[in-house]
Amino acid sequence: MMLLKITFSFIKICLLAFGGAYSAVPLVAREIVDVQKWMTYVEFADLLALDELTPGPIMINSATFVGMKLAGIPGAIAASLGCCIPPAIICFVLDMIYRKYREVPVVSQILQAMRCMSLALVISTLISLSANIMFHGAGISFANLDILSVVLAAVAFVLIRKEVADPIVVLLGCGAVSIFSSMLLGI
Amino acid sequence: MSEKKKNRIWLLFINIMMMSSTANSGYAMISVMEKVLVKRLGLLSEEELSDCTAMAQSSPGPVAINSSCLVGYRVAGLPGALAAMIGCALPPIVFMILVTAFYQFIVTNSYVALFMRGMQAGAVALVLNFAIGLFTGIQKKKDLFLWILAAISLVYIEFTGFPVYYLALFCIATAVAKTFLLKKKEGAEK
Numbered sequence: 001m002m003l004l005k006i007t008f009s010f011i012k013i014c015l016l017a018f019g020g021a022y023s024a025v026p027l028v029a030r031e032i033v034d035v036q037k038w039m040t041y042v043e044f045a046d047l048l049a050l051d052e053l054t055p056g057p058i059m060i061n062s063a064t065f066v067g068m069k070l071a072g073i074p075g076a077i078a079a080s081l082g083c084c085i086p087p088a089i090i091c092f093v094l095d096m097i098y099r100k101y102r103e104v105p106v107v108s109q110i111l112q113a114m115r116c117m118s119l120a121l122v123i124s125t126l127i128s129l130s131a132n133i134m135f136h137g138a139g140i141s142f143a144n145l146d147i148l149s150v151v152l153a154a155v156a157f158v159l160i161r162k163e164v165a166d167p168i169v170v171l172l173g174c175g176a177v178s179i180f181s182s183m184l185l186g187i
Numbered sequence: 188m189s190e191k192k193k194n195r196i197w198l199l200f201i202n203i204m205m206m207s208s209t210a211n212s213g214y215a216m217i218s219v220m221e222k223v224l225v226k227r228l229g230l231l232s233e234e235e236l237s238d239c240t241a242m243a244q245s246s247p248g249p250v251a252i253n254s255s256c257l258v259g260y261r262v263a264g265l266p267g268a269l270a271a272m273i274g275c276a277l278p279p280i281v282f283m284i285l286v287t288a289f290y291q292f293i294v295t296n297s298y299v300a301l302f303m304r305g306m307q308a309g310a311v312a313l314v315l316n317f318a319i320g321l322f323t324g325i326q327k328k329k330d331l332f333l334w335i336l337a338a339i340s341l342v343y344i345e346f347t348g349f350p351v352y353y354l355a356l357f358c359i360a361t362a363v364a365k366t367f368l369l370k371k372k373e374g375a376e377k
Contacts, residue, residue: 055210056282060279060280064283064284111241119341120337120340121351156311172209
């Protein structure tokens, strides 16, 4: 019963979350903490920290975390399925409609309009992400600036943009540089 | 299933799994897909990928799952879609189960924290790269209407707390209105 309840909660969260991670965080908080009372806000903060530590979309991460806490590994899998399968099916159906009617002018106009929205969403994600990582989420001022992160991001950007190295290699390299610079230079 | 198709599915599955194990957001993942699936492996065209990502973002749920699923379908039909979805979902689920189980150790280990700090900086670069890609895509259309829509969307997202699906509905409505206005104009010119 509990497994079904967890799955259903995450289906609800994921079907309401348009536009990726930053729209999902408030939805997860509302459903899991306020409505279902499965965890406290302090535990929710743990979840956000763990999300930073692990790869993958925050929706899947939070589903796995909540499921794992409530019902162990079966719970983690039930919750994750709830947040992957229904959205995938909906996306699939929308895509089929799109492929069938792509020559109709209104469909291509809608898709173009959606790209504008996604540009806005990406810029917004970029702003929150940079504020969190380069200024430690503590307000934008020179004192809070994490110089190493800025340098790493700039170098990584050039390497990815100029296609010097594979993005995955660049990301892992950034992690390695971060450890070495802390050990050797103390920053 | 032919040998060739099987190979394509395996190639897709392994690459998506690698991406999903390193990228920490859907947007970062799309940016890697462009480099690996389009440019290096040639599994699908740039145009196809951009259709997939636009669709993945305008439907609900995790962008990474949606886009993997659509990309998989274009590369190898329904089995491809399934393989891509599993490849995308498996690493975060496994990592998160492990991380939750060893939570105390991980949050207190300073090497893990340092490594993550570096990867996060790299993630900013990935997202910036993706934003530039979208930006140039819109620029190519040379249409003032699209820029206005993008600006309105950004203001809406940054300064109001309203859910994004109202914005999605608004974008659809303006696109429909624009199509009808264009048709009317063409009719008048004839």
